């Protein structure tokens with residue numbers, strides 16, 4: 688019999704291609720290359736607010752769910768940090784000017800739908816965002832500090848700072864153990880993997896839309 692891959696390894700391997708695509712999208716490459724203005728970064732941060740609003744509005748209700756519940760951890764919650772960043776980037780009136788791109792609206796709607804109807808799908812979205820934020824997010828933070836002069840781990844980049852996670856590598860190991868223990872059969876795991884790929888695609892669509900809004904003139 689073929690040795691079965693742990694679910695954490697399966698979801699990581701299966702989404703590798705989509706990860707490369709998201710990571711190398713023009714908008715991300717331009718952002719990380721320091722070629723965009725702070726307004727592009729603010730617009731991106733604003734899009735993240737809609738996604739985390741959808742993810743985190745459901746957190747309390749899902750905390751007791753057998754599939755999604757173990758993933759709901761207060762130290763991951765990002766909304767407050769995003770709101771501080773937006774207040775810094777946009778000023779006290781940030782909330783009035785908040786507007787989702789159509790791609791963001793679609794992404795947040797899908798997260799909300801999974802949160803309502805399908806805890807396994809919610810886990811796919813949870814993994815795609817939070818494990819990514821704990822990983823590549825740290826690279827984005829460094830670049831943002833360097834490019835736009837935010838204080839290290841301060842206002843503007845608080846989204847990337849997990850104050851209550853002292854050891855991200857250990858936290859990620861624990862998270863992968865939760866994935867490996869997810870109470871789902873093989874078919875449901877395949878569905879979760881497919882939703883994870885979809886989650887990456889939704890992120891890439893937001894990057895494309897942002898790329899169109901902030902084209903490089905050079």
Ligand code: HEM
Pocket residue numbers: 695698699706709710711715716719814815816818819820822823824826827859887890
């Ligand atoms: C330029 C942007 C990005 C960079 C530089 C980057 C970089 C990385 C790196 C270095 C890791 C490996 C960390 C480790 O092995 O512990 C990682 C993992 C991950 N990234 Fe990204 N990433 C980027 C964008 C994204 C995006 C847009 C998403 C999805 C929204 C994402 C989701 C993930 C996930 C889910 C993991 C965890 C994989 C696993 O170990 O299961 N990343 N990223």
